[in-house]
Amino acid sequence: MICPLPSSGIPPDDLLDLIYHYKALLIRQLYLWYRGQEAIVDHLLHRFVLAGRIFRNSERVACNADWLSNGNPAYEMAFWALLDFRDSVEYQLPGNHGITISAFTENGEYDFVSVLPGHEKSTSDVVQAQREALGQRLVIVVQNPDQIPLITIHPVAAYCVVSPDGKTTYYTTAKEAAPCQPPTSAS
Template structure:
């Protein structure tokens, strides 16, 4: 007979992996990354907080007590974009600059890239040279007006994320 710990071990490990990887997450993000497991996820989060394996600070679950002070707002927004695709995602992880998140879906590699205000030229330059197997880019912008300034190949779409986590998608005209 399995113990409760053995039954929930896999789900707890998945939550810990996500929080450790992304450092700061909201409950809403965690619930969307683990669809159909709302009550189980909430119970496990409460358990992990009681065990001091994750920290709850305001509305955020953090990998360390000081994670909120060093929060990467671009990464937090990119997680919301990832949650929109979670039903097709086979694997996801933090990415190397300039990607915030890299994920595999439907046999394709996607990178969620954050174009911070004022960094459009730099980002366009960094992503201008695509390798042999270029990724597909989802470009997260702070303001839709930035889209016209970006010259990036292999962009599947542009998006913004509201403070509440609502993702709005855009296409470049003429693309």
């Protein structure tokens, strides 16, 4: 006898909204966002797939099949950093005008900007032109520490280096070699 898994603890619309906001996220990221409730996440994802609301492969879930093959690297990188702030996040949404993700936390607003390799100058130009309109806590997310000196956005609360496996390391300045914890206030 198969018993349906109760979905208490995760409102189905919240999970669906998260997937729709970011178009494609890794299933591991959803597990971390709803940590301790992985079985419920799997159950809801299965139900959404059967209803035709989302698409899923072995590692990624998406609201559009076109996004499934390679996802959205900028959102994926920024979401790893956002997970570090998960316990204090009150509201989050994809950003505009160069901001990848905006998050409102108990410590104030954070803007996460993903800078893909080779896009340091163009992303810097777009974000710096809008810098005064952005929050004071700007976290620049990169794939490699070598990208940090190529970025010309100021001021920045921290740089977050995301490894291919999703591990995050924070630097408060481009010159500082020692990693720091996720910043709770602008420096």
